[in-house]
Amino acid sequence: MFDFLTIDFVRHFPVIAVMGLFLCAFLVEIFGAKNKYIRNTIVLVAAFGAFALITSLVKPVLFDGEILAYWMGNWEPVSGYAIGIGYEIDALNMFFALLVVTTILLAAIYSIKYMARDHHLGHYYTLFLMLSGSVLGLVLTGDIFNMFVMIEIMTFASVALTAFRNNKFGSLEAAFKYLIIGSIGSSMTLAGIALLYAQCHTLNMAQISAVLGSGALSPTSICAFALMFAGFGVKSYIVPFHAPAADAYMTAPTSISMVFSGMVNKAGVYGMIRLVYVIFRAMDITPIQLFLVTFGTITMFIGVTMALAQHDFKRLLAFHSISQIGYVITAVSLCTALGLEAGLFHAMNHTLFKGLLFLTAGAVLYAAGTTDLDKLGGLAKKMPKTAVCFLIGAFSISGLPPFNGFASKWMIYQATFEKATTTGNFAYAFVTVVALVVSVMTLASFIKVTQAVFFGQLPANLRDVKEVPLLMRIPMWIMSALCILTGVFYNFVQQHILVPAANAAFGVTKYIDSMMGEGTAAASGISDYAVQGVEGIVSIWNPKLWLILFAIVLIAVFIVILTGDNTRGRVLEKSEEDSEDGKYATFFGGEKSAHSHVSGSDLFWGFKHDFKGYFKFIQGMHSGVVNDYALWVVVGAALIVVFMFATFMFI
Numbered sequence: 001m002f003d004f005l006t007i008d009f010v011r012h013f014p015v016i017a018v019m020g021l022f023l024c025a026f027l028v029e030i031f032g033a034k035n036k037y038i039r040n041t042i043v044l045v046a047a048f049g050a051f052a053l054i055t056s057l058v059k060p061v062l063f064d065g066e067i068l069a070y071w072m073g074n075w076e077p078v079s080g081y082a083i084g085i086g087y088e089i090d091a092l093n094m095f096f097a098l099l100v101v102t103t104i105l106l107a108a109i110y111s112i113k114y115m116a117r118d119h120h121l122g123h124y125y126t127l128f129l130m131l132s133g134s135v136l137g138l139v140l141t142g143d144i145f146n147m148f149v150m151i152e153i154m155t156f157a158s159v160a161l162t163a164f165r166n167n168k169f170g171s172l173e174a175a176f177k178y179l180i181i182g183s184i185g186s187s188m189t190l191a192g193i194a195l196l197y198a199q200c201h202t203l204n205m206a207q208i209s210a211v212l213g214s215g216a217l218s219p220t221s222i223c224a225f226a227l228m229f230a231g232f233g234v235k236s237y238i239v240p241f242h243a244p245a246a247d248a249y250m251t252a253p254t255s256i257s258m259v260f261s262g263m264v265n266k267a268g269v270y271g272m273i274r275l276v277y278v279i280f281r282a283m284d285i286t287p288i289q290l291f292l293v294t295f296g297t298i299t300m301f302i303g304v305t306m307a308l309a310q311h312d313f314k315r316l317l318a319f320h321s322i323s324q325i326g327y328v329i330t331a332v333s334l335c336t337a338l339g340l341e342a343g344l345f346h347a348m349n350h351t352l353f354k355g356l357l358f359l360t361a362g363a364v365l366y367a368a369g370t371t372d373l374d375k376l377g378g379l380a381k382k383m384p385k386t387a388v389c390f391l392i393g394a395f396s397i398s399g400l401p402p403f404n405g406f407a408s409k410w411m412i413y414q415a416t417f418e419k420a421t422t423t424g425n426f427a428y429a430f431v432t433v434v435a436l437v438v439s440v441m442t443l444a445s446f447i448k449v450t451q452a453v454f455f456g457q458l459p460a461n462l463r464d465v466k467e468v469p470l471l472m473r474i475p476m477w478i479m480s481a482l483c484i485l486t487g488v489f490y491n492f493v494q495q496h497i498l499v500p501a502a503n504a505a506f507g508v509t510k511y512i513d514s515m516m517g518e519g520t521a522a523a524s525g526i527s528d529y530a531v532q533g534v535e536g537i538v539s540i541w542n543p544k545l546w547l548i549l550f551a552i553v554l555i556a557v558f559i560v561i562l563t564g565d566n567t568r569g570r571v572l573e574k575s576e577e578d579s580e581d582g583k584y585a586t587f588f589g590g591e592k593s594a595h596s597h598v599s600g601s602d603l604f605w606g607f608k609h610d611f612k613g614y615f616k617f618i619q620g621m622h623s624g625v626v627n628d629y630a631l632w633v634v635v636g637a638a639l640i641v642v643f644m645f646a647t648f649m650f651i
Helices: 013-031 036-055 058-063 091-114 121-140 144-162 171-200 205-212 219-236 243-251 254-279 286-308 313-332 337-368 384-397 404-423 427-454 470-488 490-506 508-516 543-563 605-610 612-621 626-648
Strands: 068-071 086-089
Touching (some): 013 121, 058 091, 091 490, 121 254, 144 219, 171 219, 219 626, 243 254, 254 313, 254 508, 313 427, 337 404, 384 404, 470 490, 490 508
Antiparallel strands (some): 068 086
């Protein structure tokens, strides 16, 4: 029936998918600006078309192991050098492309009703499709300068969409921060590309990897590596490049917040993986592994602690996005089969459960008119379907079985602990403890959100709230189902999706030879990573590992108790920072009203008080001043450059 889907035929699909999204963006602006039915039809056709074209490649690329090479305009390499723009689709970028097109489709469906109350929707959908096409093009291209072009389109579309609701307080400021920090990241990426081109005289990633060979990197290459790593770090929102993310996620329309979390930061993660695994083949260097694991660990911890301090639903989710990306970076930086598979699995799960949570936040905003945790409550009575979807997302991100977040987090715990035992470096065991503590804190923050938004007392002004329209619920139901299915059938996901993607990252020679011709990698002295067990399937129901997990949790609890400000059990003096919340007022007698509503900011006030020194420091560092955030990026990039030179010059 589908015999016409030959390799020579389907290799055109990735380019058609990308160009189709860009073409439909212009068609929306031309024909759909005044007619909503034409506009919606064009958007849905573009989203469904990209989804269908990319998913049709699952069998040849993921299941059969094919690598599709496509040269734009048939500009194939001449005399061994790539002079045209090439698209190369292996299992690694196929994995990320699936995340992208799934996010595009669900966000498009959700937007139809969610954005119906807004004006100038022709501009919104034009920007939405431009952003979608740029991210899909970024993960599919095999040309590093074409990747930069896509980054630029992605950045400016993101800036405009962040400011789309410009009547909302803080939206223009958030867009300005995104523009400044994003432009710095893009500039560093371009500078690194220019240095690589000066040395390698090509922009094709496979050929750059072949030209660099297996020998020592030159100072020019080291500088390029460091700058590009920092640039992709800005796009993936790792600490200290994370500052614009929270404002952008909060002020952008929620359908776009989902896109930012589901695919834009994944584009940054993909760029980092392609950079360190394939182009520079640096992931088997121990100092690089430790350096990246440190980045990931700090990111996951700072992200979750900042989330605990938030009073707004969407802003809390924004910091959790930062934290969960920390998990991904930590796992993929281990350079083990289990670590890379765990990181990719968590990247996929993050797209699902965080996308679901943002959609539920959008539903709350659509129905109640606010995402302020202190002004909500009791919405489960009015929005039961949304409440169930939220709970599935909350259970998933908190790592509770049998949801998908549990499966991927468990693989990360195993991967970090396995790394500690095999290398004898028990710093990785500390990373396991941090990952567990962060997961517990994630659960705590979502208990707070659950109580503040869906349970508790229903405010009088929300008594007329009702469930959101069907078109908004359908994407939430799909993502809820996927959160459950990918958790229950994690073995299938690992065997058919994660293992091929991990093999593609470790199998550098096949990536080079598929684009540049058989034998190119061998002629350059390049070999694959010496990683064992890529084909192994992990069981997350190992009793011994559960016992180890229980022991680690107990140790973590004792550490938290011992390091906290143990002031409970005696009278406290009211300090200036405590008086803002009024927490010393009793809730068991003398209340002014019949009910004592515990607001979202109250539930874990004791924890915040015990560690108020830390929270005060972290909140003080997030000044909101774009000059400070730009300084973070510059200083962070400078430290990365220094570290890379120190590592490569002395190994």
